[in-house]
Amino acid sequence: MASSVAHCEEKNTKFETCGSSFDSETLDLVPCNGVYLTWKDLWVTVSTRKDGTKSILEGLTGYACPGEVLAIMGPSGCGKSTLLDALAGRLNSRTRQKGEILINGRKQNLAYGTSAYVTQNDTLIWTLTVREAVYYSAQLQLPTTISQTEKREIAERSIREMGLHDSIDTTIGGLGCKGLSSGQKRRVSICIELLRRPKLLFLDEPTSGLDSAASYFVMNRIVKLSRDHGMTIIASIHQPISEVFELLHNLCLLSEGRTIYFGPSCAANRFFAVNGFTCPALQNPADHYLRMINTDFDEDIDLGSGRKMTTEEVINLLVRSYRSSGICEETERRVAELHKLEGGQSEKGNQANIATQCLVLTERSFINMYRDQGYYRLRLGIYIALCLSLGTVFYNVGSSYNSIHARGSLLMFVASLLTIMAIGGFPSFVEDLKVFRCERLNGHYDAAAFVVGNTISSTPFLLLISTIPGAITYYLVGLHPGYIQFSYFILVLFACMMLVESLMMIVASIMPNFLMGLIVGAGIQGIMMLSGGFFQLPNDLPKLFWKYPLYYIAFHKYAYQGLYKNEFEGLRFPNDQLEGAFTIDGETILRDIWQVEMGYSKWVDLAVLFGMVVFYRLLFLATVKIGENRVKR
Numbered sequence: 208m209a210s211s212v213a214h215c216e217e218k219n220t221k222f223e224t225c226g227s228s229f230d231s232e233t234l235d236l237v238p239c240n241g242v243y244l245t246w247k248d249l250w251v252t253v254s255t256r257k258d259g260t261k262s263i264l265e266g267l268t269g270y271a272c273p274g275e276v277l278a279i280m281g282p283s284g285c286g287k288s289t290l291l292d293a294l295a296g297r298l299n300s301r302t303r304q305k306g307e308i309l310i311n312g313r314k315q316n317l318a319y320g321t322s323a324y325v326t327q328n329d330t331l332i333w334t335l336t337v338r339e340a341v342y343y344s345a346q347l348q349l350p351t352t353i354s355q356t357e358k359r360e361i362a363e364r365s366i367r368e369m370g371l372h373d374s375i376d377t378t379i380g381g382l383g384c385k386g387l388s389s390g391q392k393r394r395v396s397i398c399i400e401l402l403r404r405p406k407l408l409f410l411d412e413p414t415s416g417l418d419s420a421a422s423y424f425v426m427n428r429i430v431k432l433s434r435d436h437g438m439t440i441i442a443s444i445h446q447p448i449s450e451v452f453e454l455l456h457n458l459c460l461l462s463e464g465r466t467i468y469f470g471p472s473c474a475a476n477r478f479f480a481v482n483g484f485t486c487p488a489l490q491n492p493a494d495h496y497l498r499m500i501n502t503d504f505d506e507d508i509d510l511g512s513g514r515k516m517t518t519e520e521v522i523n524l525l526v527r528s529y530r531s532s533g534i535c536e537e538t539e540r541r542v543a544e545l546h547k548l549e550g551g552q553s554e555k556g557n558q559a560n561i562a563t564q565c566l567v568l569t570e571r572s573f574i575n576m577y578r579d580q581g582y583y584r585l586r587l588g589i590y591i592a593l594c595l596s597l598g599t600v601f602y603n604v605g606s607s608y609n610s611i612h613a614r615g616s617l618l619m620f621v622a623s624l625l626t627i628m629a630i631g632g633f634p635s636f637v638e639d640l641k642v643f644r645c646e647r648l649n650g651h652y653d654a655a656a657f658v659v660g661n662t663i664s665s666t667p668f669l670l671l672i673s674t675i676p677g678a679i680t681y682y683l684v685g686l687h688p689g690y691i692q693f694s695y696f697i698l699v700l701f702a703c704m705m706l707v708e709s710l711m712m713i714v715a716s717i718m719p720n721f722l723m724g725l726i727v728g729a730g731i732q733g734i735m736m737l738s739g740g741f742f743q744l745p746n747d748l749p750k751l752f753w754k755y756p757l758y759y760i761a762f763h764k765y766a767y768q769g770l771y772k773n774e775f776e777g778l779r780f781p782n783d784q785l786e787g788a789f790t791i792d793g794e795t796i797l798r799d800i801w802q803v804e805m806g807y808s809k810w811v812d813l814a815v816l817f818g819m820v821v822f823y824r825l826l827f828l829a830t831v832k833i834g835e836n837r838v839k840r
């Protein structure tokens with residue numbers, strides 16, 4: 208504690224000295240590419256059905272400087288995460304923001320890559336080991352000019368610095384598979400964001416889940432990095448131990464969205480003491496402040512000598528006292544000074560080029576898809592079982608007149624009901640998209656690289672799922688003999704699976720709640736299936752909506768018609784059910800029974816299906832980009 212006091216006194220003197228010489232000296236000392244973040248009279252409100260409009264943040268003013276760590280503290284629900292989100296430009300659409308947030312004295316969007324945000328919930332690819340997760344991230348974030356060996360070394364050094372060397376080859380874990388502890392996951396998330404040394408770093412509860420020693424080492428490392436690299440760090444912290452508290456430069460103490468204190472962390476003790484709330488000896492100052500301003504429990508504050516105050520009274524007193532204090536004046540003076548900075552536009556740092564991003568993301572996504580049983584492996588097993596069932600139900604269908612209907616039903620089942628099962632991979636898509644969103648917001652790579660990586664990495668799995676189960680059904684049933692017919696059948700099945708996956712990716716990007724996504728995805732496909740021309744023949748479909756435009760938009764039409772042409776063209780079926788038996792040729796069946804459009808070949812249907820795959824993937828990219836623009840400041 209003695210050292211703590213000495214440290215505090217030293218910092219206090221520094222604060223006062225800095226304060227007076229701020230205008231002339233500090234600006235000269237500014238690392239030319241550092242980020243000064245200021246906010247003035249910042250209000251955030253949210254509209255709720257129950258309470259109408261509610262203020263979450265009430266007129267906050269403050270600043271964060273390069274080389275320093277600003278800690279946002281306060282009881283649970285006081286608005287720490289909301290302040291971080293507002294400063295990072297990530298408030299959700301239900302909230303409204305008022306006030307001025309400036310970067311280097313300018314109102315500007317943070318270029319992707321200049322800032323990073325470690326959110327409260329760790330979003331990591333759970334199938335990777337710590338080494339893989341950090342190394343892939345290093346490959347994506349660090350420029351191509353750095354060699355692979357150096358990137359590997361940087362990744363491993365960062366892992367050691369975060370105290371994760373013992374778990375370096377442990378799988379991160381999640382989705383029911385045990386792996387790292389929550390504190391270790393926290394450190395992996397921080398480690399990944401520190402790789403590129405962002406100029407501005409937001410950390411939401413960086414020490415949650417960590418024991419006291421780990422909290423100290425992690426925060427110490429963060430403080431050292433901010434000093435060495437001129438990084439501006441803003442961290443919300445719940446309950447720092449005293450050693451961690453001593454590391455912090457500035458403190459923003461909030462209660463119910465109001466500022467209780469903003470200034471050097473070591474001067475907070477004096478502020479509380481002056482107001483009659485002296486921190487008892489041997490007590491962690493952070494614990495003391497939080498106990499004074501926690502309104503969640505109905506307990507009065509004991510001021511000694513039998514005097515008591517309600518927490519609400521303490522908060523009101525501290526808020527008033529801060530507003531009229533010299534520290535508040537100093538904060539406002541600094542904010543005003545920093546407003547005059549007129550620094551440059553934030554610039555995007557160097558990172559891997561788009562080709563490297565595509566390659567790395569393809570490899571990472573391939574490994575994830577291979578290891579995540581729910582993605583494709585389970586589906587392959589189920590498809591084999593289903594195709595065996597189909598093969599036995601329609602076994603050796605033959606070429607009787609009755610086989611016409613059996614073949615038609617089987618092809619419809621393959622093109623629609625078999626492919627709809629791709630929605631089983633939806634939870635994995637949602638997890639992938641969560642990681643993508645988080646990494647993308649932190650500027651790790653381009654959205655197009657993610658779409659390319661995801662498409663290429665899924666292709667071999669989908670080809671395997673189409674070929675093996677498809678072959679089982681094809682040969683057990685005895686469909687149209689010939690390699691071209693068989694290959695066409697597999698290609699249509701593959702295209703349909705790609706389409707369903709793309710559709711589900713679009714749904715996942717709009718609707719991240721996976722239960723709602725599953726229902727919506729299945730619903731859309733059910734409707735498209737109905738209009739495909741099997742359940743109701745094309746000429747019998749109601750013209751409005753079902754025929755125009757849905758029949759032409761739904762991929763089922765092209766899949767059914769392509770498969771029917773592939774199956775029936777060139778075959779003849781004896782009609783042994785009518786007197787004076789005759790044979791009926793495939794073309795007649797297509798035209799008269801299935802009402803297939805015969806003006807173009809089956810290859811056109813296949814080309815349309817692959818064209819749709821490209822269109823759906825581009826649509827997915829567009830929805831992702833639109834979603835991104837909504838959160839930019």
Ligand SMILES: Nc1ncnc2c1ncn2[C@@H]1O[C@H](COP(=O)(O)OP(=O)(O)OP(=O)(O)O)[C@@H](O)[C@H]1O
Pocket residue numbers: 253255263281282283284285286287288289290299301302
């Ligand atoms: N979109 C929203 N709609 C309704 N209320 C909201 C919304 N966002 C935040 N709030 C409310 O605003 C208050 C502050 O929330 P915030 O998450 O910023 O608190 P916090 O200090 O970070 O809490 P914790 O330490 O528990 O994470 C809470 O009461 C929360 O319920």
